């Protein structure tokens with residue numbers, strides 16, 4: 001999802017885009033054969049449910065895999081960009097999370113990404129971009145909220161339940177990719193950067209209503225609680241994962257419109 005957007009946004013660069021077979025982040029000896037002057041580390045097990053059912057694989061790819069990519073970055077003395085997530089936080093705060101807030105992950109995926117952050121902070125040339133609810137990539141690559149909703153609309157569902165009690169920061173993969181390009185060109189101070197589209201926090205319900213409004217779809221979005229959707233999302237999720245705004249990221253509604261116009 002993000003990888004596809006990064007390839008488009010960084011067309012002017014000499015990109016190496018190895019497949020999972022050519023560069024499996026769990027295989028250190030394979031990684032250490034690469035020579036490059038910059039790493040954008042996007043490989044991850046991203047499915048929360050899969051990670052909760054397969055914690056060993058989750059930590060192997062997301063944490064050990066990140067440790068391995070860090071080894072390469074350190075040995076070549078080069079910068080690395082690591083994409084982390086707003087859901088490293090526990091959701092107990094009621095105002096947007098700032099860089100200095102202390103994470104407290106509540107499921108395996110979130111913990112595996114947080115441990116990746118800790119590892120990255122041990123290298124002085126690491127950029128940790130925390131992103132929110134990602135959308136982008138289009139058909140086939142987008143497996144997240146927007147794609148799932150569009151699929152339900154396309155198969156003719158007329159009533160779709162969406163929860164009001166999960167609040168987050170929508171994040172367009174294309175905007176993240178442009179921000180990555182900006183980091184590479186402008187070389188800001190390394191460290192943690194919040195990288196979500198501008199918003200004051202958006203509920204899943206509000207997000208779904210905006211998708212339906214843009215598509216002009218004849219669908220009723222029915223408000224519910226996350227606990228009503230346990231069959232679809234059994235894994236425990238953070239209720240509040242709003243990130244402080246990044247001045248270089250566009251407003252979420254405009255980016256969602258741009259995406260859906262292309263979808």
Ligand SMILES: NC(=O)c1ccc[n+]([C@@H]2O[C@H](COP(=O)([O-])OP(=O)(O)OC[C@H]3O[C@@H](n4cnc5c(N)ncnc54)[C@H](OP(=O)(O)O)[C@@H]3O)[C@@H](O)[C@H]2O)c1
Pocket residue numbers: 001002003019020023024025026041042043044045046061065083084085086113130131132133134135141144
């Ligand atoms: N999606 C979100 O909502 C979200 C939010 C915040 C942060 N992020 C972060 O953004 C980054 C990019 O995620 P994405 O949304 O673009 O997810 P994605 O589409 O699932 O991309 C992850 C990629 O990692 C690859 N991968 C998995 N295991 C690997 C391994 N052992 N070695 C090498 N590659 C491996 C996957 O290949 P296969 O598909 O072949 O397994 C897939 O191409 C991740 O670090 C993710 O944690 C995502």
